[in-house]
Amino acid sequence: MELKNEKWSLDKFKEIREEVLQQWPTGKDVDFEEAIEYHNNLPEEQIMAEKLAEAKEEDVTLIQPRAGVALIDEHIELLKFLREEGQADLLPSTIDSYTRQNNYEEAEAGIEESREEGRSMLNGFPAVNHGVKACREVVEALDAPLQVRHGTPDARLLAEITLAGGFTDYEGGGLSYNIPYAKNVSIEQTLLDWQYVDRLIGYYEENGIKINREPFGPLTGTLVPPSVSHSVAIIEGLLAAEQGVKNITLGYGQCGNLVQDVAALQSLEELAEEYLADYEDVMLTTVFHQWMGGFPQDEAQAFGVISWGAATAALGKATKVITKTPHEAMGVPTKEANAEGLRSTKQVINMLRDQSLLSNDKLEEEKEMIKQETKQILDRVFELGNGDVAQGTVRAFEAGVLDVPFAPSKYNAGNLLPARDDDGAVRFLNHGNLPFSDEVVEFHQEKLEARGKSEGREPNFQMVIDDIYAIGKGRLVGRPRS
Missing domain, CATH: 3.20.20.240 (Methylmalonyl-CoA mutase)
Incomplete structure (x- = not known):
């Protein structure tokens, strides 16, 4: 079928x-x-x-x-x-x-x-x-x-x-x-x-x-x-x-x-x-x-x-x-x-229940970046499927345009590497083949470089490992031991 x-x-x-x-x-x-x-x-x-x-x-x-x-x-x-x-x-x-x-x-x-x-x-x-x-x-x-x-x-x-x-x-x-x-x-x-x-x-x-x-x-x-x-x-x-x-x-x-x-x-x-x-x-x-x-x-x-x-x-x-x-x-x-x-x-x-997180520049910046990234991914999915999202999804996974970190599926490229920035927000250390604009890529690079500077190390795979285990050890960001 x-x-x-x-x-x-x-x-x-x-x-x-x-x-x-x-x-x-x-x-x-x-x-x-x-x-x-x-x-x-x-x-x-x-x-x-x-x-x-x-x-x-x-x-x-x-x-x-x-x-x-x-x-x-x-x-x-x-x-x-x-x-x-x-x-x-x-x-x-x-x-x-x-x-x-x-x-x-x-x-x-x-x-x-x-x-x-x-x-x-x-x-x-x-x-x-x-x-x-x-x-x-x-x-x-x-x-x-x-x-x-x-x-x-x-x-x-x-x-x-x-x-x-x-x-x-x-x-x-x-x-x-x-x-x-x-x-x-x-x-x-x-x-x-x-x-x-x-x-x-x-x-x-x-x-x-x-x-x-x-x-x-x-x-x-x-x-x-x-x-x-x-x-x-x-x-x-x-x-x-x-x-x-x-x-x-x-x-x-x-x-x-x-x-x-x-x-x-x-x-x-x-x-x-x-x-x-x-x-x-x-x-x-x-x-x-x-x-x-x-x-x-x-x-x-x-x-x-x-x-x-x-x-x-x-x-x-x-x-x-x-x-x-x-x-x-x-x-x-x-x-x-x-x-x-x-x-x-x-x-x-x-x-x-009666409280809210008031709108601020950081919140709006995050919302705008998430929306940009999501639209860039979905636009490419529709393009690959010639307007059909089901067919586009299959082709997008084949091309790594859709990619889920740490997934076991052999149909998933597995190229993404996420890591936290200095405030604990999740960024792309490696965005693989996700169809991001230069602006988006630079945004993530700058955020991770800022963390690397504060920790005295280059952003790398060790950050990913440290972040995976951080909450279990009582922290959000996986900082190096002092």
Whole structure:
């Protein structure tokens, strides 16, 4: 099938759908018409798009954790705890790694082993194996909207089952759930697979059901320059809107410099509104991900990192924030630690609810630079695709025009090297083949040279390494030891 940014016909979608629903036995329980009726009977408090629209209107930042375990009752218990004890506004179901790789046989074995051991032997909720009925058990036990969080290059069957099961938000995309997660999956294939997901959600929309779509903003999570993540987010937003998606949440992962992060959140929404202007009735919201890199092992220090992310989300006026826990450096958190991360985030957000970061020259400079860089990347993507953003995206990755730092995919050039400047903002030490103007390139060079001068060293790869580990060691900028 040829990849184009063109809305799939219903006949084409239904033809492929027959194959998708046969990938695992639980697919036979998906009945679209019956699922529409089920969604129509959901209370408004469980519809993600409604909650996000309300938050956007009231200028409130909602909080949402990551969480998922293998067995249904335990998963419900965990989410109830995070809702009640953690004060979560929105709830997730983080999917296990076997399901993310479409390895349902191993997921089934993990379920059985979890039952035998009396604890979760999977790192998430195996929704495909549990099926539609079990997903509805989870939905009906809770009083908040549920989002599917995963990391799946081919997420078609997972989408069918969870959406029929009453989930009202679906995360990911053909780039953000491929480039950072897979090595050998082609970009063309994942874009096609995610066109299916978006067409499914568009089909729900055509039948009056609001399903929110959220591309995964942080990508590889560490030191990703805002213009790189913005370009991917906007491309995935455009691809979703073409298939009929009407509710889109674009994400951004914390870099650490307050001014740059606030500028990134503001510019992301402004740019998205500009690029999606041709699509009618699309509601855009934003999500901010607290620090996705290394955390301090000390819990008190970890709370400092969490609180800084909460403050940034609040001052940047993100519609929601995905929280972290004080156990990030130690592996899977306890439900108590997860709730503590939520409550500390809620406290800071409530304190800052009526405050804003006043416009200043630094903020405006950052916004303008992020916008320039993003537009230069996207303009070249459209040019490479002769106006087709899907085809242009494939060619842009081949040419290194789109490039994600530290990604495992062999379809990603991997030429970018980001490093922090003297104030901790993320700059390009090496911009690879990104199509930047001389002005942009010089801006980044000057910023990094200023840091090098203050540290008495030339900007180099050691800076990148130092910055990757800095927050885990209690700093933002990886300074040489004195």
